[in-house]
Each structure stands twice: as structure tokens, then as C-alpha cells.
Amino acid sequence: xxxxxxxxxxxxxxxxxxxxxxxxxxxxxxxxxxxxxxxxxxxxxxxxxxxxxxxxxxxxxxxxxxxxxxxxxxxxxxxxxxxxxxxxxxxxxxxxxxxxxxxxxxxxxxxxxxxxxxxxxxxxxxxxxxxxxxxxxxxxxxxxxxxxxxxxxxxxxxxxxxxxxxxxxxxxxxxxxxxxxxxxxxxxxxxxxxxxxxxxxxxxxxxxxxxxxxxxxxxxxxxxxxxxxxxxxxxxxxxxxxxxxxxxxxxxxxxxxxxxxxxxxxxxxxxxxxxxxxxxxxxxxxxxxxxxxxxxxxxxxxxxxxxxxxxxxxxxxxxxxxxxxxxxxxxxxxxxxx
Numbered sequence: 001x002x003x004x005x006x007x008x009x010x011x012x013x014x015x016x017x018x019x020x021x022x023x024x025x026x027x028x029x030x031x032x033x034x035x036x037x038x039x040x041x042x043x044x045x046x047x048x049x050x051x052x053x054x055x056x057x058x059x060x061x062x063x064x065x066x067x068x069x070x071x072x073x074x075x076x077x078x079x080x081x082x083x084x085x086x087x088x089x090x091x092x093x094x095x096x097x098x099x100x101x102x103x104x105x106x107x108x109x110x111x112x113x114x115x116x117x118x119x120x121x122x123x124x125x126x127x128x129x130x131x132x133x134x135x136x137x138x139x140x141x142x143x144x145x146x147x148x149x150x151x152x153x154x155x156x157x158x159x160x161x162x163x164x165x166x167x168x169x170x171x172x173x174x175x176x177x178x179x180x181x182x183x184x185x186x187x188x189x190x191x192x193x194x195x196x197x198x199x200x201x202x203x204x205x206x207x208x209x210x211x212x213x214x215x216x217x218x219x220x221x222x223x224x225x226x227x228x229x230x231x232x233x234x235x236x237x238x239x240x241x242x243x244x245x246x247x248x249x250x251x252x253x254x255x256x257x258x259x260x261x262x263x264x265x266x267x268x269x270x271x272x273x274x275x276x277x278x279x280x281x282x283x284x285x286x287x288x289x290x291x292x293x294x295x296x297x298x299x300x301x302x303x304x305x306x307x308x309x310x311x312x313x314x315x316x317x318x319x320x321x322x323x324x325x326x327x328x329x330x331x332x333x334x335x336x337x338x
Contacts, residue, residue, distance in 0.1 A: 042087055042088060042089050042090065043087075043089060043124065043125055044066065044067070044068040044087055044089055044125050045123060045124060045125075046098050046101050046102065046103050046121060046122065046123050046124070046125060046337065047100075047101035047122075047123035047124075047337075048337065049337055049338050050070060050071055050072075050337070050338075051068045051069065051070050051071055051336075051337050052068060052069050052070075052071050052079075052081055052296075052302075052313075052327075052328065052334055052335070052336055052337070053066070053067075053068050053096060053097075053098045053103065053334070053335045053336075053337060054067055054068070054069070054096065054313060054328065054331045054332060054333055054334045054335070055067065055093050055094070055095070055096050055331065055332045055333040056086075056088050056330065056331065057310045057311045057312075057330045057331055057332045058309075058310045058330035059309055059310065060330075062088045063330075064092050064093070064094070065088050065089055065090065065091060065092055065093065066088075066089045066091040066092070066093045066096055066105060066125070067086050067087060067088040067089065067331070068086065068087050068337075069081045069082065069083065069085055069086040069087070069328060070082065070085055071296075071336065078300060078315065078325065079296050079297070079300065079315070079327065079336075080327075081313075081327050081328045083328055083329060083330075086328075086331075089125060091105065091107075091119075091121075091125065092105075092107050092108075093105040093106065093107055093119075093333070094106050094107060094108060094137040095137045095138065095139065095140045095151075095333050096140065096333045096335065097140045097141045097142050097294070097333070097335045098121075098142055098335045098337055099142040099143065099144050099145070099146050099335070099337070099338075100142070100144065100145050100146030101122060101123045101146055102120065102121070102122060102142055102146035102147075102149075102174065103120070103121040103122075103125070103142065103335075104118060104119070104120055104121075104140045104141070104142055104149045104150075104151060105118075105119040105120075105121060105140075106118060106119075106137035106140050106151055106153070107119055107137070108136075108137065115132055116132065116133050116134070116135060116136065116137055116153055117130055117131065117132055117133070118130070118131055118132075118133055118140075118149070118151055118170075118172070120149060120172070120174065128174075129172075133151070133153055133168065133170065133181075134153065134155055134168055135153030135154050135155040135167070135168050136153055136154045137151070137153055138152045138153055138154050138167070138203065139151065139152035139169075139203055139204050139205075139245065139292050140152070140333075141205060141206055141207070141247070141292070141294075142335075143207035143209075143211050144207070144209055144250070145209070145211055146174070147173065147174050147175050147211045148171060148172070148173060148174070148207045148211050148214075148231070149171065149172040149173075149174060150169065150170070150171050150172075150205035150206075150207070150214070151169065151170055152167050152168070152169045152202070152203040152204060152205070153167065153168050153169075154166070154167060155167060155168050159290065160203070160244065160290065161267060165201055165219070166201060167201045167202060167203045168181075168182055168184075169182065169183045169184075169202040169203055169204075169205060169216065170182060170183070171183070171205065171214075171231060173211075173231070180231065180234075183202040183205075183216065183229075183236075184200055184201075184202065185234070186229060186234045186235060186236055187234060187235045187236065188200065188218060188227065188235075188236045188237070188238070189235065189236070189237040189238070190225070190237070190238045191238070195220065195238075197220040197221065199219075199220050199221065200218060200219070200220045201218070201219050201220075202216050202217065202218050202219075202227075203216065203217050203244075203245065204216055204217045204244060204245035204246060204247075204292050206246050206247045206248045206255070206292075207248070208248060208252055209252055211231075212230055212231050212232050213228065213229070213230055214228070214229050214230075214231065215227065215228055215229075215246045215248065215255060216229065216236070216246070217243065217244045217245060217246065218236070218238065223241055223242075224241065224242055224243065224244050224260070225238040225239070225240070225241055225243070226238070226239045226240050226241075226243035226246060226255075226257070226273075227239065240278070242259055242260055243255075243257050243259060243271075243273065244257060244258045244259070244260070244268070245257055245258050245291065245292040245293070246273075246292075247292055247293055247294050247295060247301075248295075249295050249298060249318070250295055250297065250298050250338075251298055252275075253274065253275055253276060254272050254273060254274055254275060254318065255272065255273045255275065256270060256271070256272050256283075256293045256294075256295065256301045256318065257270070257271055257272075257273060257293075258270055258271075258289055258290065258291070258293070259271045259280070259282075261288075265288075266286075266287065266288040267288050267290070268288050268289055268290060269282055269283070269285070269286075269288065269289070270282070270283040270285050270289050270293055270301070270303065270316065271283060272301075272318050272319075272320070281319065281320040282320060283301070283316050283317070283318070283320055284316050284317065284320060284321065284322055284323050284324060285303075285314070285316045285324045286324075287305065287324075289303050289304075289305065291303040291304045291305075294334055294335060294336070295318070295336070296315055296327075296334075296336045297336070297338075298318075299317060299318055299319070300315050300316070300317060300318060301315065301316060301318050302314065302315045302327060302334045302336070303315075303316075303334075304331075304332040304333065304334070305324075307329075310329075310330050311330075311331070311332040312326055312327075312328065312329045312330065312331060313326070313327045313328040313331045313332065313334045314326050314327060315327045
């Protein structure tokens with residue numbers, strides 16, 4: 001494995017210290033008003049298959065909290081979520097993702113200067129790590145095995161169309177405790193040559209099943225690229241342009257992503273890329289989706305869609321057929337636990 005830069009070593013030391021005192025922290029809400037703690041007993045088992053983990057949206061007293069709802073439906077049919085069965089915890093999350101009994105929660109502590117934290121959780125939503133990062137929460141994913149954690153925060157700008165965009169993307173290995181605090185420290189090869197561009201930004205990491213290889217988005221000089229990388233070698237290479245926020249399918253053969261349209265009214269459209277043929281398929285969601293969509297199963301992807309002052313979770317078939325369908329109202333940042 002690669003040697004960590006000094007900054008990453010210092011941050012890794014912070015991980016160890018803050019993990020010991022994590023239970024003493026009482027974090028405020030993320031980008032919603034602070035909410036009271038959830039009722040006693042409102043817990044979520046991250047190691048319990050058949051549920052959808054998400055962030056409660058809306059404007060109510062529990063907005064911004066980690067929540068879960070059972071997923072049901074006959075085999076082969078679209079998943080169904082009963083909003084009346086949702087469990088809302090007392091844990092604030094701006095962005096959340098989970099797999100294999102592990103979860104990552106990006107949260108913000110409100111004080112004189114807001115502080116963003118990466119919070120790692122295990123099966124009974126117990127904190128295992130809590131450490132600070134720079135910027136406003138944007139993206140987060142857990143690898144299928146639960147080992148690798150990735151996140152992205154805005155250091156400059158507030159969305160992926162901002163001219164002053166600056167991001168910070170990190171990766172943490174739960175098994176070894178190694179932390180890579182900034183993908184910009186990795187080597188990027190573009191068209192066979194090392195890219196030394198000073199304006200490189202990365203976001204939206206998704207890991208393959210070997211927990212070493214990953215895909216992500218890179219942007220330089222106004223162009224976005226799909227990159228394929230390796231944590232062990234700290235290298236990346238560009239694969240194609242105009243592909244953002246990839247998420248890998250359960251079978252490892254496809255990526256769902258958002259593609260820039262050039263239309264200011266609808267800046268992005270969801271597509272699926274077949275990694276074997278490199279063929280792109282536009283999905284049946286006609287609206288613009290600014291999210292890192294995820295896979296509910298091998299046939300369906302889920303994503304957040306804005307509705308007034310709140311956000312709902314929608315699904316659409318991954319083969320381009322059918323039509324979008326609301327899965328859960330007042331919810332955001334979905335992760336299906338299998």
C-alpha cells in the first residue's frame with residue numbers, strides 16, 4: 001500500500017482521537033434547522049437486508065436525520081417503500097450511504113465556523129470513526145463489501161456548474177485504517193500523458209468489488225472525464241468525457257451517471273454506461289437530476305429529485321425503458337441494503 005502524505009497522517013491521527021470521544025459529541029442538524037432527538041428506541045440496523053437507508057427531508061422537526069424504511073414487493077417487481085413504516089433516528093446526516101453493515105454519514109456541526117465531519121457507523125448505527133474534513137458535504141459512498149468509504153465536499157462553489165468549483169474527495173480503508181484525504185494527490189494519466197493541470201477537481205467515487213479499483217469524475221479546463229483509478233498504486237486514467245457522479249451496478253458491469261445536456265433549463269440527464277461495450281443508454285427520467293444515483297437492485301436506479309422546498313426519492317429502470325416512479329416522499333440520499 002502507498003505511503004501517506006504528512007497531511008493524511010495527521011488527519012488519520014485525528015481519526016483515532018475523535019473516534020474515542022465521538023460519544024461525547026452532540027452534533028446539530030445538517031442544512032436544516034436543529035431537530036430534537038428521535039424517540040427512545042428509534043434505531044436502524046445497518047446489517048439488516050431489505051431496507052432503504054436515507055436522509056429524512058422536508059421542513060419538519062426530524063428533517064435532516066438518518067432514517068430507514070423496509071423495501072418490499074414480489075420477486076422481479078419494482079421495490080415498494082411504505083412511508084408510514086419509516087424509522088427516523090436522532091442522527092443528523094447531510095449525505096448518507098451504506099453497504100454490508102457499514103455506513104458513512106456526512107454531517108455538519110453548527111458553530112461560529114461550521115465544521116463538516118465524516119462519521120462512520122457499523123451494524124447497530126454505532127459510531128466507529130468521526131473525523132473533520134474541509135468543505136460542504138456533497139457525495140458519499142460505501143463499497144459493496146463495506147470496506148472502502150469515499151466522500152466529496154465543496155471547498156469552493158456550491159454546485160457542479162459553478163465556475164469557481166473546487167472539491168475535495170477522500171477515501172478511507174476501514175480494514176487497514178489508511179486515509180487518502182485528497183484524490184488530487186493521485187497521478188492522473190490523460191491521453192497517455194501525466195496531467196499536471198492545477199485546476200483538477202474530482203468527485204463521485206464508486207468502488208468495484210476488489211476494493212482497490214474505482215471510478216470517479218475529474219474536471220479540468222471545463223471538461224469532465226470518467227476516470228478509472230487504483231488506490232494501491234495511487235493512479236488514475238481518463239476513459240471518456242462528459243460523465244459525472246458514477247455509481248457501479250451490483251454485477252460490476254454498468255455505471256449509472258449524469259450527463260451534461262448543454263440545456264441550461266435541464267443541465268443533466270441520467271444515463272447508464274455498459275463497461276464492456278462502452279455503450280450509453282439514456283434513462284426514462286426526463287428531468288434534470290443533480291445527484292449520484294444508486295442501484296436499488298440490478299434493474300433499477302434511485303435518485304433524489306427536488307420538489308419545492310423538499311426532495312423525494314425516485315426510481316427508474318436501468319435499461320432505458322418504463323417511466324420514473326416516486327419511491328419515497330420527503331427523502332434524499334438513498335442506499336438499498338441487500
